[in-house]
Amino acid sequence: MKICGPKCSLCCTLLSAWGIVQLGIMAVLFWVKSPAFIEDLSIPEEAHHNAGEFVDALDRSYKTIAQNCGIAAGMYVITLIISGWQVMVNKRS
Incomplete structure (x- = not known):
């Protein structure tokens, strides 16, 4: 079953x-708490007043973003499978 053309399927692949x-790579770097991504964290304003709360909010934010990157990478795996299948379908026809 052909869904998209050869150029589109190759581009998506x-x-x-x-x-x-x-x-x-981003998921791994967030998981190990890379300081390069500190500006991308979402930390509530009230957590800035207490050091313990700030560290907890920092850890939660790193973990949440690492999980989100992992989920997005998994979704790209699904897209890769579908677009690779379309490349094969277009090669046969």
């Missing part, structure tokens, strides 16, 4: 592969 690599 390449973008999916890149998305898996990029989001996989």
Whole structure:
């Protein structure tokens, strides 16, 4: 069953592969709490007044974003499978 053309399916395959690599690396870096991503964290304003609350909010934010990146990378895996299947369908026809 053909869903998209050869150029579209190839483009989606390449973008999916890149998305898996990029989001996989970002998930690992957030998981190990890389300080390079500290500006991307969402920390509530009231957590800035207490050091213990700030560290807890920091850890929760790192963990949440790492999980979100992992989920997004998994969604790219699904997109890669579908677009790779479409590349094969277009090669046969």
